Amino acid sequence: MSYDPTALQTEIVRTHIIAVLVDNEAGVLARVIGLFAGRGYNIESLTVAEVDAQEHTSRITIVTSGTLPVIEQIKAQLDRLVPVHRVVDLTIETEPMERELALIKVKATGEKRVESLRLSDAFRARVVDTTLQSFVFELTGAPGKINAFIELMRPLGLIDVSRTGVVAISRGSEAL
Amino acid sequence: MNGEKMTGAEIVLKALKDQGVEVIFGYPGGAVLPIYDEIFRQENRIKHVLVRHEQGATHAAEGYARSTGKVGVVLVTSGPGATNAVTGITDALMDSVPLVVLTGQVPTHLIGCDAFQEADTVGITRACTKHNWLVKDVNDLARVIHEAFYVAAKGRPGPVVVDIPKDVQFALGAYVGPANVAHRSYKPRVKGDLERIKEAAELIASAKKPLFYTGGGVINSGPAASQLLRELVRITGYPITSTLMGLGAYPADDAQWLGMLGMHGTWEANHAMHDCDVMICVGARFDDRVTGRLNAFAPNSKKIHIDIDPSSINKNVRVDIPIIGDVAHVLEDMIRVWKAKVSRPDKVALAKWWEQINIWRARNCLAYNNSKELIKPQYAIERLYALTKDRDTYITTEVGQHQMWAAQFYRFQQPNRWMTSGGLGTMGYGLPAAVGVQIAHPESLVIDIAGEASVQMTMQEMSTAVQYDLPIKIFILNNEYMGMVRQWQELLHGGRYSHSYSESLPDFVKLAEAYGAVGIRASKPDELDDAIKQMISVRRPVLFDCRVDKTENCFPMIPSGEAHNNMILGELSTQTVSQAGKAMV
Numbered sequence: 001m002s003y004d005p006t007a008l009q010t011e012i013v014r015t016h017i018i019a020v021l022v023d024n025e026a027g028v029l030a031r032v033i034g035l036f037a038g039r040g041y042n043i044e045s046l047t048v049a050e051v052d053a054q055e056h057t058s059r060i061t062i063v064t065s066g067t068l069p070v071i072e073q074i075k076a077q078l079d080r081l082v083p084v085h086r087v088v089d090l091t092i093e094t095e096p097m098e099r100e101l102a103l104i105k106v107k108a109t110g111e112k113r114v115e116s117l118r119l120s121d122a123f124r125a126r127v128v129d130t131t132l133q134s135f136v137f138e139l140t141g142a143p144g145k146i147n148a149f150i151e152l153m154r155p156l157g158l159i160d161v162s163r164t165g166v167v168a169i170s171r172g173s174e175a176l
Numbered sequence: 177m178n179g180e181k182m183t184g185a186e187i188v189l190k191a192l193k194d195q196g197v198e199v200i201f202g203y204p205g206g207a208v209l210p211i212y213d214e215i216f217r218q219e220n221r222i223k224h225v226l227v228r229h230e231q232g233a234t235h236a237a238e239g240y241a242r243s244t245g246k247v248g249v250v251l252v253t254s255g256p257g258a259t260n261a262v263t264g265i266t267d268a269l270m271d272s273v274p275l276v277v278l279t280g281q282v283p284t285h286l287i288g289c290d291a292f293q294e295a296d297t298v299g300i301t302r303a304c305t306k307h308n309w310l311v312k313d314v315n316d317l318a319r320v321i322h323e324a325f326y327v328a329a330k331g332r333p334g335p336v337v338v339d340i341p342k343d344v345q346f347a348l349g350a351y352v353g354p355a356n357v358a359h360r361s362y363k364p365r366v367k368g369d370l371e372r373i374k375e376a377a378e379l380i381a382s383a384k385k386p387l388f389y390t391g392g393g394v395i396n397s398g399p400a401a402s403q404l405l406r407e408l409v410r411i412t413g414y415p416i417t418s419t420l421m422g423l424g425a426y427p428a429d430d431a432q433w434l435g436m437l438g439m440h441g442t443w444e445a446n447h448a449m450h451d452c453d454v455m456i457c458v459g460a461r462f463d464d465r466v467t468g469r470l471n472a473f474a475p476n477s478k479k480i481h482i483d484i485d486p487s488s489i490n491k492n493v494r495v496d497i498p499i500i501g502d503v504a505h506v507l508e509d510m511i512r513v514w515k516a517k518v519s520r521p522d523k524v525a526l527a528k529w530w531e532q533i534n535i536w537r538a539r540n541c542l543a544y545n546n547s548k549e550l551i552k553p554q555y556a557i558e559r560l561y562a563l564t565k566d567r568d569t570y571i572t573t574e575v576g577q578h579q580m581w582a583a584q585f586y587r588f589q590q591p592n593r594w595m596t597s598g599g600l601g602t603m604g605y606g607l608p609a610a611v612g613v614q615i616a617h618p619e620s621l622v623i624d625i626a627g628e629a630s631v632q633m634t635m636q637e638m639s640t641a642v643q644y645d646l647p648i649k650i651f652i653l654n655n656e657y658m659g660m661v662r663q664w665q666e667l668l669h670g671g672r673y674s675h676s677y678s679e680s681l682p683d684f685v686k687l688a689e690a691y692g693a694v695g696i697r698a699s700k701p702d703e704l705d706d707a708i709k710q711m712i713s714v715r716r717p718v719l720f721d722c723r724v725d726k727t728e729n730c731f732p733m734i735p736s737g738e739a740h741n742n743m744i745l746g747e748l749s750t751q752t753v754s755q756a757g758k759a760m761v
Contacts, residue, residue, distance in 0.1 A: 023361060026310065027298060038303050069490060076487035082307035082327055085361045 015044065015065045016091040017098060017168045018075065019176055023083040024050045024058040031081050032060055041066065041074050045100075045143075045165035057085065059176075063166050086176060094170030101164045102146045107134045108157030116156045123149045134159075184314045184345040185210040188278065189218055191321040194354050197249050199223045199240060199615055201233040205253025206293060207280025210345035225615055225644060228636035230257050232608035234264020234335075235634065238273045239612030242595045243570055245398055247328050248612065250277040255293030258339075259300065263602060265335045266304040270599025271421060272396055274333035276324045277305075283343035284312050297339045306334030307362075312341065314349030322357040331364030332485040333396055364484060368501030368509060376456075376480045376497045377513045383454035384525035385532075386414045389437065389466075392421030392598070393459015393483060395591045397503035402426070402591045404507035405458065411514065413526060415533055417445035419460050421598045424588035434533065435542075438466040439734050440580040443541035443743060444533055446732070449474055450740035451532070457481045459503045462492040463599070464760070472739030482506045541732045541745055542584055550725040551701050553578065553653045557585040557625065560651060563708050568620045569593065572609040574630030575601045577659035577730045582625040604633030607650055611637055614646040621649070621712060628654040628681060628721075638691040641717040649711050649718045652684060655726045663729045668758050688719035699723040736760040 022028045029048055036043050045063040050056070064074060071089060079087045090096035104125070106116045113135075120127065120137050123145065129136035139149055143166060150161060170176070182190065188211050192200070200222055204212045215224050227233040230252045237248030248268075252261050258279040268275045282291040298310045307327050309320045317340065324336045380386060388409055394401045402425045409416050409432055416426050417437040426433055435442035437449050449455070455477045460466070467473045470492065479495040481488075482503060489498040499506055544554045571586055572595040573579040579596055588594050595613060597605035606624040614622040624631070631652055641648050653659075661676040685695030694716050698707040704722070711718045732743045737757025 027302065027308075030299070031302060034302055069494070073487065073491055076489070076491075080485065080487050082359075082362045 010068050013065055013067055014091075015063060016071050016089055017096055017166060018062045018064060018078070019088045019090050019168065020060040020062065020078055020084060021086040021176060022058050022060060022081075023085070024056045025083055028058070028083050029060070031083070032062070032078065035077055035081065036064070039077060041070070047165040047167050061165070061167050088176055090168050090170060094172075094174075096168040096170055098142050098166050098168040099140055100143050100146055100166050101138065101140045102150070103128070103162045104137045104139060104150060104153060104158065105134060105160035106137070106153050106157045107159045109133060112156045116153060119149070119152050119156075125149065180351065181348040182351050183210065183214075184317050184340065184347050184349060185214040187314070187317045187349060187351050188321065188340070188345070189214045189222065190351055191318050191354075192222055192249065195247070195322065195325045197222055197247075199225060200249045200251050201225045201227055201236040201240070201612065202251030203227055203230050203233060203253065203257060205257050205280060207254035207282060207342050208251060208257075208278075208345070210342065211251065211278070211280070211340075223615075224251075225611070225640065227608065227611070227640050229634065230260035231264050231604065232611070232634050232637040232640065234261050234268065234275065234277065235602075235605050235608035236612035236615070236637070236640075237275050238264065238268050238271075238605075239572060239595050239609030240616045241273050241275060241612075242395075242609075243592050243613045244616045245592065247274040247276055247325055250275060252277070253280045253293065254282055254297065255295045257293075258295055258297040258337075262300060262304060263600075265301060265337065267597050267600040267602045267605060268335035269304050269306065271597065272333050272392060273335065274328040275335035276321075276328050277335060277337045279337055279339045280345075281310065281339045281341040284341045285343070287341065297337065301337045304335070305337050308337040308339065310339045310341075311344055314344050314347040317344065317349060318352045319357050322352075322354045323359055325354075326357070326359055327362055330362070332393075365500055366484070366502040366505050368482065368499040368506035370509060372497055372499045373506060373509050374513050376499060377510060377517060378519065379454055379478055379480060379497060380412065380456060380514075381517070381519040381521055383414075384522060385451055385453040385529045386412070386456065386521075387448050387452040387454070388414055388416035388456045388458060389418070389449065389460055390416060390422045390425055390458040391419040391460025394422055394425040394503050397459065399591060401459075401504035401507060404504055404511060408507055408511055408514070411511070412521060414456075414521075415448055415530070417441070417449065419463065419466055419598070420583055420596060422460060423583060424591045424594045427589040428587035429589060434537075436583050438463075439468070439736070440584065440730055440732065441734075442584075443539045443732055443745065444536035446734065446740040446743055447536045448533055452477050455479045457483075457495070458507070459483060461488045464492070467492060468734045469737055469739050474740070539745070544728075546701075547725065548701060551698065551704060551722060553581050553655070553724040553728055554585055555701065556653060556704060556722050556724060557581050559704050560623070560625070560708055561586045563705065564621060564623065564712065567712070568617075570595070570613045570617060570620055570622045572596065572606040572613060572622070572624045574606040574624070574626045575603045576627045576630060577663065577728075578625055578627040578630075578653040580660075580730045581653070586625070603630035605630075607631055607634050607648075608637045608640075610648040610650070611640055611644075611646055614641070614648050615644070622647075623649040623651050626650050626652045627659060628652050628656065628684070629658045629678060632682075635687075638688070638693055638717060638719070642692040645716075647715050647717055649720060651711070651720045652722055653724050654681070654684070654721050655724050655728070656681060657726060659728075660730070662727075666729070667735065684719045684721035688717075691717075693717040693719060695719050695721065697721040697723065
């Protein structure tokens with residue numbers, strides 16, 4: 001068997017962040033989600049919010065995984081949806097900044113409570129709510145950082161997590 | 177007109193009129209009564225054709241659209257009206273047929289309350305439309321309808337749904353004309369990239385074993401595309417094959433025509449596809465019926481793919497030169513580039529290629545054992561073709577063996593003459609599609625080549641044909657079996673014919689008479705010609721019960737999961753199908 005580097009490249013499954021600019025109209029999110037469900041693509045994370053109130057456009061950030069041909073097909077299928085203005089694979093076309101916000105509730109007393117506070121400081125998490133038995137930490141960062149913090153909190157009394165999913169933007173002076 | 181207030185129902189009719197709509201296929205109900213009232217009051221400026229089931233309305237609109245190049249319009253009520261239309265809408269999506277489907281909806285204040293005849297129509301049809309809208313404000317209605325026509329017809333055509341709550345139909349609002357509507361985001365590209373086209377022309381000229389592989393996109397691009405295709409094929413001297421959906425774009429009587437390719441394509445077309453070194457795919461989408469086993473599909477070829485839908489590129493098969501654009505635009509540029517440049521095909525190589533193709537042709541793959549006792553279905557279609565080819569004829573079909581025999585034995589010379597359900601494979605398509613074709617072409621001969629199983633799925637539309645005096649001919653190849661199911665059971669399931677035989681069938685002659693149509697039966701080969709002539713001469717709807725050989729199979733056939741050069745021509749053997757192939761449909 002000869003070694004074919006292009007064949008290999010098309011078989012590697014990678015994570016991609018795709019930004020989609022859409023008209024903020026009824027059902028647009030359902031169209032995007034329905035496309036992923038109907039064609040069997042993965043969604044690892046999805047965020048959406050209006051980004052231009054005057055133009056009524058929303059930006060959807062999708063974290064998905066697949067081989068390059070699959071990602072290409074996902075982009076083409078998204079672009080075909082009528083209310084979609086623009087589809088950009090941020091992972092391929094730019095070097096994106098990615099951020100996620102998490103709210104993390106830890107219930108603990110004594111040494112564990114002190115330790116959770118000390119670690120939160122190291123992660124630059126903020127305490128946004130507290131009782132005598134609990135903290136709610138607010139943390140932003142790339143998903144890996146949040147994952148790491150959650151794993152540290154687990155033995156210290158982690159009881160609840162809420163995450164926004166990833167938002168991303170390209171570095172440099174270019175817009176989407 | 178701007179600023180003048182009208183009711184929503186008036187807006188619907190005015191918008192349709194301004195879009196040039198001549199015919200609506202529909203069925204009334206509670207949630208569309210205001211629109212029907214407006215149809216009544218507008219003194220029949222737009223013709224309304226009352227079908228017998230909403231699926232019939234969608235297929236009739238498809239037949240109308242495919243035979244004219246115009247957008248087909250459907251009007252149905254909420255709930256069951258909309259859900260009954262879903263099969264036809266999905267069919268139109270798969271075969272890229274432009275439809276605007278207007279559905280009534282319960283009043284806005286009842287949406288979400290599980291009201292009588294409420295269904296989440298935009299939710300249900302989201303996956304089977306190109307786009308859909310729920311219009312909650314009467315002031316959006318005119319704009320949305322104009323956008324709907326734009327989206328349905330532009331780019332790769334497809335069906336759209338506009339869901340209109342009943343209170344919006346009564347409400348007063350402002351009308352805007354089509355000229356004032358520009359779509360914000362949907363602007364499909366029609367001109368191909370000229371550099372790519374030049375690159376493609378070079379590759380085409382360098383080919384030693386070239387093949388044009390064309391599809392429904394040529395038809396959808398309009399009559400000019402078919403003319404340009406003919407010119408390009410002629411000036412290159414290359415062979416051409418087509419998918420089921422593309423039949424008629426290139427004349428079947430021409431010497432460069434190899435016949436249809438794919439699962440029931442010809443020996444020469446499929447072998448040429450397998451062996452070609454340059455494939456020029458024009459408006460086709462590498463469907464699994466065409467490609468067979470993907471890793472054995474035209475293994476030594478460079479591929480050029482012209483398609484208006486970027487998502488069709490590299491979806492099933494990786495191509496070397498993709499050209500995104502409308503077929504007619506791209507072919508026009510391609511011909512100009514071809515004529516201007518110097519490099520020309522290798523005449524010696526091309527002659528050798530044709531020599532090989534003629535060896536494949538000599539297998540005479542569509543040959544069948546004719547009979548003096550039984551009407552062979554192939555013979556029936558050969559005779560039908562012989563007796564109708566000099567007329568102004570349109571053919572529709574149902575789905576199954578008869579459809580494949582029609583594709584193989586009816587020789588189409590022009591585009592828009594062949595209406596069949598290719599992508600979705602909808603049994604019951606042909607009869608209502610014939611209704612739509614005949615509405616568009618009242619003086620033409622419109623024939624549905626049918627099977628006795630398929631045609632019973634929408635048989636009630638005979639009543640529509642009688643009501644509107646539409647002389648459609650339903651030519652039923654009656655073998656009492658769901659023939660293609662039976663063929664697959666013979667091939668894949670050891671001849672265990674599970675529920676593929678119709679233990680009871682209606683007497684189609686009496687059934688025709690019950691509808692007020694004409695029934696004709698032929699059971700022997702020597703009766704066939706006279707019976708067909710009688711069918712043609714009757715200016716009324718006809719059910720033709722053509723009793724054919726019950727166990728005839730459709731060949732050639734690429735068993736599922738196999739490569740193009742593993743076609744079978746005759747005797748079926750279960751050994752020819754792999755386990756992986758058996759799992760495929």
